[in-house]
Amino acid sequence: MAIVKPFRAIRPTRDKAPFVVTRSYEEYSRKERDAKLQFNPFSFLHIINPGFKFDKKVSGPKRFKLVYNRYLEFLEDNILMKDAMRCFYLYQVEKGSLKASGLFCATSVDDYRQGVIKKHEATLKKREELFADYLETVKFNAEPVLMTYEDNPQIASVIAKESEKYPEYEFTTPDGITHRLWLINEQDTVSGLEAAFEDMSNLYIADGHHRSASSDLLAKRMQAKNPEHRGTEPYNFFMSYLIPESEIRIFEFNRMVKDLNGLSKEAFLMQLDEYFRITNKGSSLYKPTKKHHFSMYLDGEFYSLFLRRKIYEFTDALSELDTQILFKTVLEPILGIKDLRNDQRIQYGFGKHNVIRMKDEIDAGNFSVGFGLVPITVDEIKAIADEGLVMPPKSTYIEPKLRSGMAIYEL
Structure with a gap:
């Protein structure tokens, strides 16, 4: 039984979404990254590379604290906002023959520990600890774990119905990928999605093994510090993007x-x-x-x-x-x-x-x-x-x- 929950996301305001979202930091060349930082004040790269503001390279705990500060500034400047209701977020990417539709959601650390969420890669303890330190300081998770599940008619029906609506975001990035996002917050639909995932024996990590392991480590740390731990606190979950098996593309x-x-x-x-x-x-x-x-x-x-x-x-x-x-x-x-x-x-x-x-x-x-x-x-x-x-x-x-x-x- 997989526990999958909606959550109140922090996300870009509608007018700024195309300028905020970024590829993974490592995917940019230094020249491309510096150009985006210089000419796009809304780029999420400013949060994850906070030293740019001071023309100085920073690392370790000092960088983590500055990341949190930049994050707060993006909220204060209304570049980012927090949703009023808990939602599942239907996110679709499309380029050429690739069209994938999945759900941003909160998945359970306990499911990861119990093997409901299954992994196929080894992780390095040093990287787990470093990223757990990062999460503990910045207090947010901006890169979801990519998971896959067996194609499910009930979930597919919800995705098909919701994707017919006008999206919250729709834009195309310079690499030719069209991005669309819908908010799913109608209570019966949300409950139906939760029930459909509860009927699943397993979810499978496709990409994000270190993020999953670090979230587990963070949860253990936070539980140890919280004498009133109940298991429902946000640190008991981590953000994932769930996609049906048929829409995953695997290359060698x-x-x-x-x-x-x-x-x-x-x-x-x-x-x-x-x-x-x-x-x-x-x-x-x-x-x-x-x-x-x-x-x-x-x-x-x-x-x-x-x-x-x-x-x-x-x-x-x-x-x-x-x-x-x-x-x-x-x-x-x-x-x-x-x-x-x-x-x-x-x-x-x-x-x-x-x-x-x-x-x-x-x-x-x-x-x-x-x-x-x-x-x-x-x-x-x-x-x-x-x-x-x-x-x-x-x-x-x-x-x-x-x-x-x-x-x-x-x-």
Whole structure:
């Protein structure tokens, strides 16, 4: 049974919404970020990069306090406002063939602890603690955890009906994505959505594992400080964006490795032959087509690698994952890469044109070999989570990517 609640969001006033919302801070180049900070006084970047006001880089607890101050200023200047009623917020993003409609809501920390909310990635304790420190100081959550749920006719009917109404926001950002937001606060509809989620056994985290873990840590801290803790306080929940499985888009990350771990090209290919049927595809761009099928670019040529199923043993959902297969058959035993997160010899790339970028990087001598994979599926993510397993880093690139500042949850 999943606990999903409406909440009173802090959000941009209608006239300023297109100017407030931002992509994730890390997605901007420094030049682009500085331009937005200089020429757009309403950008949420001013809140998360408060040192810009003083032309000074700040970090740690000092930055956290300044973030809170900028947040209060945005409220005082009526750039942000707080809704009078608790709402579910229907948020739709659309670009080309991508059209995703989901709900901003409050999800339960206790559900996360009990495994109702399931995860498939490991988190780093240091990052958990840092972000919990941040949340404790700024007292708000502006980046939702992206979760998915099994397609549900009742919820789909509500979303379809509500999206026929005139939206609170509707605007298109320079990257070509159209954003629409509706407020759902009619009591029968709200109760129906809550009941529909209560009937679900599980929700699955798609993106935001560290945000979830940090919210759990924060809740433990706040409970310890509150002798009258009842379990209904805002810190017992965290903001999520819930989207049906059918509307999640999953893309693959390619892998590029700087060297062959001291092996010659011929010796490397011979070692690969133990686990793969290898076919030279020449210099034309080549991508894998199905599960357990990989592409490789080496010394100016593409290769097809088909896993020899009689040699490789499948023991659980993780062992069937292509990113794990590549790690266990090539990256670790042959190329000597044991730490996929921190080893500087490996880099990752994603996107429609990444096979071209991978080829260019290798041709330029920046890397020696690259591997292409097919995208992991929602069913594979769920199987990993259901078995309590953890995917290798950079197994999935998931869309939609959500804007910061569209809706804010006060802790």
